[in-house]
Amino acid sequence: MHLEEFAEGNSFFHRLDPRVKFITIIPYIFVIAFMKGLNGPVLSLIISLVMIAFTGISIKKLLSRLVVVNAFVLLLWIFLPFSYSGTEVFQIGHLKATREGFLQVLSITLKTNAIVIATIAILGTSEVFSLAHALVHLKVPDKLVYLFFFFYRYISVLHEEYIRLKRTMTIRAFKARTSIHTYKTYAYLIGMLIVRSYDRSQRIYKAMLCRGFKGKFPIISHFHLTIADLCFGFLMTLITVLIAIISKNG
Amino acid sequence: MSFGYANGRKIFNNLNFSMEKGDRIGLIGPNGAGKTTLLHLIMGLLKPDSGEIEIFGKVRKEDRDFTEVRQRIGLLFQDSDDQLFCPTVEEDIAFGPLNLGKTHEDARIIVRETCEKLGLNGYEKKITNRLSEGEKRLVALATVVAMHPECYLLDEPATGLDEKTTQRLLNYLRENTHTYIIITHDLGFLKNVAEKMYVLSDSFIKEL
Structure with a gap:
């Protein structure tokens, strides 16, 4: 079983300090998760795609992961359009599919994929042990x-x-x-x-x-921040703030 | 000393065994005779039902008593996956020394020296669960060696190793250790490493 296939590589993302990765991705994910409308989600999906392009991860492997996620999203496409009131698009029996419902589920689809792709690009490119560290x-x-x-x-x-x-x-x-x-x-x-x-x-x-275990795990190697880490941290924070503002202002 | 498992299986009945500094002992015996059990009793991982365990001149009863034993005696497990749980080789080797209160600097030096002794140079940053079986065994041995034990307990160290790796193990044992018990089914290997041979069977231990 190969769980770290994305962690193999030597791109800019692979070399980033995992601490910076955690600190930057968490606000990014939250901002995306709380977005409304379509502008924000489309923009963040584009940003996530740009990030994944930098990692050099093979599209085939990426798609195989996305298929799993989108299988769940597909279920939403079946139920959500019928559970919002608004402009009717079509009707099956008593059930009305609404435009608002479709927009909502489209927004969720975009947001989900933006988050998953960003997570793969940022966290997936580190080995699990360095993430744990x-x-x-x-x-x-x-x-x-x-x-x-x-x-x-x-x-x-x-x-x-x-x-x-x-x-x-x-x-x-x-x-x-x-x-x-x-x-x-x-x-x-x-x-x-x-x-x-x-x-x-x-x-x-x-x-x-x-081997003398007393309930504590000692850590031997430590991370060192580089200029690239700081730049990435700064850039990600900037992007996060920007997409938050853009999605808020519609 | 007598010992039986909770499921009722009696392993030892008034077993008597002693070893001295400088003894190179080979321990053989049929499956289920209690070879591994004996090593675990020595390390205090199991407690005897009756009788006494005396190590380094002191009777050992409680877990506390065994803390010192575990520092001065090193046990190599049968399955290396049980022994290696840290992400990298370096950290796995440093785990014991750091627990013993060594500084990070010292631990790093110990890691380097241990790797050199066992021919594991360049393995420090490797991920333990991606190593081959033979490499895992050597790294597991390295984690024991790093604690600088006075005595080694080796539970089937050569099982599943190829000739070259076995040879490396042999060389290490001959040159760097003086006191040990080795469990094995491989008589050829045993002849090369043991000066005394014991057979364990039917809850008795006797010298060959």
Whole structure:
């Protein structure tokens, strides 16, 4: 399982200090999320696209991620147009699809994609461990950071465990069908995964005890701000303020 | 000492075992005989049901007593994924020394020296979970070595390693360590590293 495919590369974005990334992306996301109308969302989508263009991430990989997000958005296209009152566009039975509804869902679609693309461009281009480091430096509670980091560190180990179990099922001619046998087998598979991950967590904890773990994780490497980081931080803040003003004034 | 697991499985019944400084011990025995259990008891990760564990001239009972033991004895786990949990090799190696109260400067020096000793130069910034099995084992060993233990407990260190990596491991053990217990099923490997051999089976331990 490859979770960091966007983090490989050497663009301007890949080299940015992750602390600056967090500090700048959070207001950017909030401003976009609270936008109304279409001007702001269109503008921010364009800005996000410009950012992603700088990262050199392959369009194919990007699209494969966007498909997942937009599958959820698609559901909104089915329901939202009918849940706003306003100028009627068409009618199915008693349900009226309104222009206001369509504009609303279009705005949500633009905003969602702008946020996801910006997140991939800014956060996706850092490795998870440096993001976790940045969070520690930004005084996010340790426990949350470790939860996030351990989740990431061991999800691929668990995934391998899952693949191994799945393989042992396959070589014994298991085929998924709609039958009690299939459900039972999947239940065993999940049960086994839980048991094994519990065992593993115990072993990891023991290994940490052996090395003098007392509840604190020391950090050895530190980040250093560069001129590029400061420029990016300044530029992002400027952009965020600008799009906030533009969307507010319609 | 006697020990049994909570599920009722009896492992040791009045087991007697002692080792001295400078002992290079190989421990063999069938699966489930309690080889790993013995090492975990020594580290205080498991507690005996009855009997006594005396290490470095002191009887060890509580977790507190084992803090010193864990600093002076290094345990290499069977599965390297259990041992390596930090993002980078450097941090994983520095984890122990920093816990022991070393400064960042000292920790960095220890990391560099340890990597040199084990031929891991250039691995410092690598991501631990992207290493190969053999590399993981060497890095796991490095995390133990970095604590400068007086005694090593190695749980199947050579399993799954190719000849070249095994050789590197052997060289390290021969040149840099004096006291250890090695668990293995590989008799050929054992002949190269152990001066004394013990067999553990049916809750008894005897010298070969």
